[in-house]
Amino acid sequence: MKQTKIQEINVKEIVAEIKNNAILIKKNNSFNLISVLSAFYGIFFKVFRQVFIKNYKKTIDVRDLLALNGSSFVKEVYLNVLNRECDYLGYINNLNYLESDKKFAKILIIARILLSQEGYQHKVKVKGLFFRIVVSFFLKIPVIGYILELFYYHFRLPVIIERIKADQAKILSEFYEAKDPDNNLSFELKKAVKKLTNDRF
């Protein structure tokens, strides 16, 4: 009796069929002109929709978000853009993406969340994001991207040095303040930090 049942189905054959179907699905997904075009259209539509929002409810600076790392970055993006705590799957997926060490992962995460349906409803403006998306798009082009990157960082070098100076001054001012709250040096350093950060860009 048992033999009859086992002969009726064969798990190996079922799994082989499933594996073949999975390969077909993968092949279909790898290049499909219609899906590529529709994806481009979707992105274009979302960007267009976002740019022409009339009344932004809130404006945040992309640099404030980019200064964060890891889990605190993901959590802050959700709090600032979607005005809510990060859900479990969003947290895991975005953290994995961030840790995959992909170039411009942070920019892409912010863009993805901002351009989602939920992001659109919250009408948040992320200052400086569009510029960075354009830059990251060009820098991702093979060979040309590398040359552009060289130029890009060449022109940005003064800004990067200023930022390092500002960070150093900030750390020093905090150090002196902790040591002696009335220290004049700490006050001077704070002023320097303010000047350096206002002069940025």
Next chain:
Amino acid sequence: MIDFKSQKIIIVTPWFGNFSGGAEYLAKSMATELNKRGIEAIIFTTCCKSPNNDWWTDYYPEGKTVIENILVYRFPTNKKSKLKHKLVVKKLINNDPLTEQEKTSFFIDGINSDKLVSSLKSFISDGYNVISLPFFQGLTHSVVNAYPGKISLIPCFHEEPQFYWNDVKKLLLNAKNIFFNSIEEKDMTIKNYGIDAGKKIIEGVVTGVGLEINQEKIKSNEFDIKQDYFIYVGRKDNGKNISLLCQWFVTYIKKYNKKAKIIFAGSGDHSLIPSNNQNFIDLGFVSESQKYELIQNAKALINLSYNESFSIVIMEAWLLKVPTIVYQKCDVTTGHSIRSNAGLYVENETEFCLSLKYIEDNPETARMMGLNGSDYVREEFSFDHVLSKYLLGLKKYENTY
């Protein structure tokens, strides 16, 4: 005619009583069933409450006690090794390389009891057969290495870094005989230690774990879940690949069936399960009868863990005539699925989604898979079958040393 009833068996396990991990289940069920068959089987364990409590603190009083008709001897744990063990674990977590000494410390300074080890001496002289399990805990190493060639071993090996450490080679060489939970576990051991401990491993017996479900124990309609669902039963932690399961199931919901549901039954880290999501139902810890009821009414049981030396829960699902879906990276569960013709095995997200869809679209085939599973477990892992393998194995090696 072999006289099995004259055999006296001691099973050594680090924890016993309040905890139901795989090794503890094995020890408990084995002792219960041996006693039922008139063969004396007692448990030697520590006073520690469970793996989730401090391993260097005694919770239970030392001495003799009876738990569910099994005679249990409890011994105090070693107290001085905590710091050493913690340091090694910290290094392991940080992926720092370990010296040979530190590797030994991982085992010996973990859960251990010198008093238990020394107490065994008189019992061995009295003709008791001692079986110790599992390899991952220091107590097993101490017991086996203290009495070379006299203690049998149920290693419960998984494919994990500790399996490749030199201490395991020493353990295998000192064991009297070895009982494996699956043919894949034995193959893995032959592959890695065949040259060093060849004959002993080759002659090691694949016993499996005895399983039977009392149908009267299954309650009906305790849970009012009207919709069809898939189920995961077991501890919720990342070692069991829960995050991956959630991720893949979300893809299935998005692409194939927005109404698909999965139930999680078992203790562990609840934060791993998406909250505020109608497709995921986390019931937490459930009683044994509730567990059986939930499995029985599920479309399929899913287990994507790849650290399994047997997987009791898959066997339970098959006994309840429910098909399974497992991860192909786990040789043991995949091997069982192929041999039984009772479950599907998947390698990636797309295959996972298609397998779930196959189960949903082909209920008759799924039912037949469940029936095959039930036949497989009843034939291969009935207590009579499993215990006779143990007893024959012990008898065979009785006069070897």
